[in-house]
Amino acid sequence: MTSVAAAPIRRRRTAIGWIALVAVLAAVGLFGTTLVFGGWMQRDALDPESPAPDGTRAVVRLLEQQGVSVTVVRDLAAAERALDAAPSTLVMRDAPMLSDAALRRLTTEAGDVVLVEPRSRSLDVLLSGSALGDVVEDRSTPPACDVPAAQAAGSAHVGELYLPGEGVIGCYPMEGGFGVLVHDEGDRTVTAVDGLSVLTNRALPLDGDAALALGLLGRAPALVWYVPSLADADTGTAVPTIGELTPEWVTPAMVLLLIAGLTAAVWRGRRFGPLVTERLPVTVRANETTEGRARLYAASGDAAHALDELRRAARRRLVRLLGLSARTPAEQLADAVAERLGTDRAIVRGILIDDLPRTDRELVAASDRLRDLETSVRATLRTERTPR
Known part of the structure; x- marks a missing residue:
């Protein structure tokens, strides 16, 4: 009895032990994940709050250590408010959702402007017609320009190249393009830089990338890092109508067709003519139907179809005369008629089935032969009647 009672106790202790082990492992995993990632969430490349290799949190921390106040904003209204609060350097990626007017208005409110990975439109609007160039293998190159930040940094890494517009200084030349463009507008500068090769957490420790980043981004005591979003798209722009999207000749052509x-x-x-009200159902006399079909056949010139109708009616009458079934095939009917008249079966088949008229004259001749055949059959039946 003692051993029987002890078995459930051992199983209960084993189950409790396994449950405790799983709970401890889950707690350790949760604690380790929180400790390692520290609440990190996936963000886009060049995001100032991203610790990933292609993020830019490291350069933000360096700027803060140098006494620069960094404000990260993620919508256009917040960026404008931050720039109005104090003279600041504006750092931003390309913002294709902003119109040219909104892009100029935003950058006018800033002190210095640093464009990180700009595209052709931003270069054209903000850097006097500059444009994108080639893309080369990421490698170090000397500045080869008189810009103080580039001179102090020395060699830095370059990947994407830009073509300078009028009055724009190019630094870090390579294969016909430049890794950094600087446009001096007197009281401020507008700079374009290859962010993925210079500003990311992965690239910052290489050569003079960190010094170049601090020199370009740390000129003012305050910095506003604007991360564009789709919600910043201009909503005041009226949606073009169909008439505005189509060529000028489309509307007159549609009116003319109408x-x-x-x-x-x-x-x-x-x-x-006017509509005539007629009560339904309408009774049509048989002769009107026959005449109507005859006119249709005559108008269409279909002699074979007309003869088929005559043959169909004649076969129905012959079936009744010979006492055959209503479903007797036309071939058997022709054989019965030939046997009744004692004539060639091929001739009877031609009259009842095979002959095809091509003209009205041939149709009349075939109709006459069909009538004569039916008359002959009737004549043979009258001779068999019993005289009174």
């Missing part, structure tokens, strides 16, 4: 259609409808509608 007028032509209405004119054709009126012209054809007048030919039918």
Whole structure:
């Protein structure tokens, strides 16, 4: 009895032990994940709050250590408010959702402007017609320009190249392009830099990338890092109408077609005359139906179809005369008629089935032969009647 009672106790202790082990492992995993990642969430490349290799949190921390106040904003209104609060350097990626006017208005409110990974439109609008160049293998190159930040940094890494516009200084030349563009506008500068090769957490420790980043981004005591979003798209722009999107000749052509259609409808509608109300069902006399079909056959010139109708009616009458079934095939009927008349079966088949008239004259001849055949059959039946 003691051993039987101890078995459930051992199983209960084993189950409790396994449950405790799983709970401890889950707690350790949760604690380790929180400790390692520290609440980190996936963000885009060049995001100032991203610790990933292609993020830029490291350069933000360096700027803060140098006494620069960094404000990260993620919508256009917040960026404008931050720039109004104090003279600041504006750092931003390309913002294709902003119109040219919004882009100029935002950058006018800033002190210095640093464009990180700009595209052709931003370069054209903000750097006097500059444009994108080639993309080369990421490698170090000397500055080869008189910009103080580039001179102090020395060699830095370059990957994407830009073509300078009028009055724009190019630094870090390579294969016909430049890794950094600087446009001096007197009281401020507008700079374009290859952010993925210079500013990311992965690239910052290489050569003079960190010094170049601090020199370009740390000129003012305050910095506003604007991360564009789709919600910043200009909503005041009116949606173009279909008339604005189509060529000028489309609208007159559509009006002309409409007028032509209405004119054709009126012209054809007048030919039918007024509508006549007629009660249904309508009884049509048999002779009217026959004459109507005859006119249709005559108008169509289909002699073979007309003869088929005559043959069909004649076969029905012959079946009744010979006492055959109503479902007797036409071939058997022809054989019965030939046997009754004692004539060649091929001739009877030609009259009842095979002959095809091509003209009205041949149709009349075939109709006469069909009538004569039916008359002959009737004559043979009358001779068999019992005289009174």
